[in-house]
Amino acid sequence: MTEPVRVAITGAAGQISYSLAFRIAAGDMLGKDQPVILQLLEIPPAMDALKGVVMELNDCAFPLLAGIEATDNPEVAFKDADFALLVGARPRGPGMERADLLQANAAIFSVQGKALNDHASRDVRVLVVGNPANTNALIARENAPDLDHRQFTAMMRLDHNRALSQLAEKTGKSINTIDNMVVWGNHSATQYPDLHQCTVDGQPAMSLVDQAWYENDFIPTVQQRGAAIIKARGASSAASAASAAIDHMRDWALGSDGWVSMGIPSDGSYGVEPGIVYSYPVVCKNGDYEIVQDLEINAFSRERMKTTEDELRSERAAVEDLLG
Numbered sequence: 001m002t003e004p005v006r007v008a009i010t011g012a013a014g015q016i017s018y019s020l021a022f023r024i025a026a027g028d029m030l031g032k033d034q035p036v037i038l039q040l041l042e043i044p045p046a047m048d049a050l051k052g053v054v055m056e057l058n059d060c061a062f063p064l065l066a067g068i069e070a071t072d073n074p075e076v077a078f079k080d081a082d083f084a085l086l087v088g089a090r091p092r093g094p095g096m097e098r099a100d101l102l103q104a105n106a107a108i109f110s111v112q113g114k115a116l117n118d119h120a121s122r123d124v125r126v127l128v129v130g131n132p133a134n135t136n137a138l139i140a141r142e143n144a145p146d147l148d149h150r151q152f153t154a155m156m157r158l159d160h161n162r163a164l165s166q167l168a169e170k171t172g173k174s175i176n177t178i179d180n181m182v183v184w185g186n187h188s189a190t191q192y193p194d195l196h197q198c199t200v201d202g203q204p205a206m207s208l209v210d211q212a213w214y215e216n217d218f219i220p221t222v223q224q225r226g227a228a229i230i231k232a233r234g235a236s237s238a239a240s241a242a243s244a245a246i247d248h249m250r251d252w253a254l255g256s257d258g259w260v261s262m263g264i265p266s267d268g269s270y271g272v273e274p275g276i277v278y279s280y281p282v283v284c285k286n287g288d289y290e291i292v293q294d295l296e297i298n299a300f301s302r303e304r305m306k307t308t309e310d311e312l313r314s315e316r317a318a319v320e321d322l323l324g
């Protein structure tokens with residue numbers, strides 16, 4: 001029998017986790033032959049609700065679920081964790097931008113970065129979902145000096161999947177026919193979903209759509225999708241966010257089928273300020289990720305990549321005091 005791995009989830013009694021924890025326990029993230037121990041973190045007022053989640057997880061009788069730890073102590077939740085999904089944070093409501101959550105949520109990620117540094121497996125892979133995800137990942141990482149920067153990533157996969165879905169719908173083709181989708185930058189309204197590298201059924205995507213649809217429909221729809229869901233549902237995306245988190249971690253651990261978008265520490269590729277957590281096209285293999293290099297970037301793309309980079313620089317400046 002394969003040894004179980006430890007998967008920590010924060011905000012475990014929240015909306016996203018209500019989907020996420022069950023899918024991980026079912027084997028959707030790490031495969032149908034990999035047992036998992038779930039280490040669930042909540043804040044004290046939500047511990048009763050978390051008890052209910054644990055009861056339901058048990059009631060599913062998942063064969064791969066080798067244990068559950070429910071706690072309000074980050075040091076316990078992250079102990080020996082191989083994977084950490086940092087979901088717990090306040091979500092935005094109607095009319096807010098994700099950056100409005102910066103002050104409310106930033107402190108959570110400095111505490112959790114320290115706890116990961118001191119207690120997690122030395123190979124822990126961290127995905128930050130709680131918003132504003134990129135800058136929260138930066139805060140967590142800067143508080144974990146003993147871990148490699150590359151172990152801290154932010155979720156851009158929901159944006160990537162939204163872009164795939166919009167393009168599939170527009171072209172009438174299935175998602176499987178689309179390759180080389182890219183979303184650059186911040187998980188915010190400045191993100192830049194880029195179709196210049198993308199193909200549908202082997203044909204350049206930009207030859208299948210007109211520039212007006214690309215600029216005035218596709219880009220803003222993907223950028224504003226989170227707000228559209230909040231307007232429609234009265235609450236932020238939950239099942240689709242959980243699904244994207246599973247995609248992100250699965251690909252990182254087991255390898256991606258082509259390009260995916262991940263928020264990762266910039267190494268200066270494409271002229272982006274080193275250190276900020278910026279979304280790049282990456283290929284995952286052998287448990288690691290590598291930025292897709294040498295793409296041709298036209299003036300239209302360059303301008304948008306810069307706008308979202310500038311936003312990340314100003315978010316970083318706003319939390320300077322929390323950076324370790």
Ligand SMILES: NC(=O)C1=CN([C@@H]2O[C@H](COP(=O)(O)OP(=O)(O)OC[C@H]3O[C@@H](n4cnc5c(N)ncnc54)[C@H](O)[C@@H]3O)[C@@H](O)[C@H]2O)C=CC1
Pocket residue numbers: 010011012013014015016017041042043046087088089090091092108128129130131132133155156158159187236237238241
């Ligand atoms: N990166 C992305 O693509 C997406 C990010 N999000 C973000 O994910 C976060 C969670 O969203 P939901 O699950 O819908 O919110 P929710 O409010 O339903 O759940 C959040 C949970 O986190 C818990 N929590 C708060 N502080 C905590 C702490 N210090 N430690 C552990 N748990 C803590 C709360 O008690 C609550 O149960 C929000 O910030 C939301 O904006 C949501 C969708 C997509």
Ligand SMILES: O=C([O-])CC(=O)C(=O)O
Pocket residue numbers: 091092098131158225226227229230236237
């Ligand atoms: O929009 C929000 O606040 C939640 C989120 O990050 C998303 O759905 O992309």
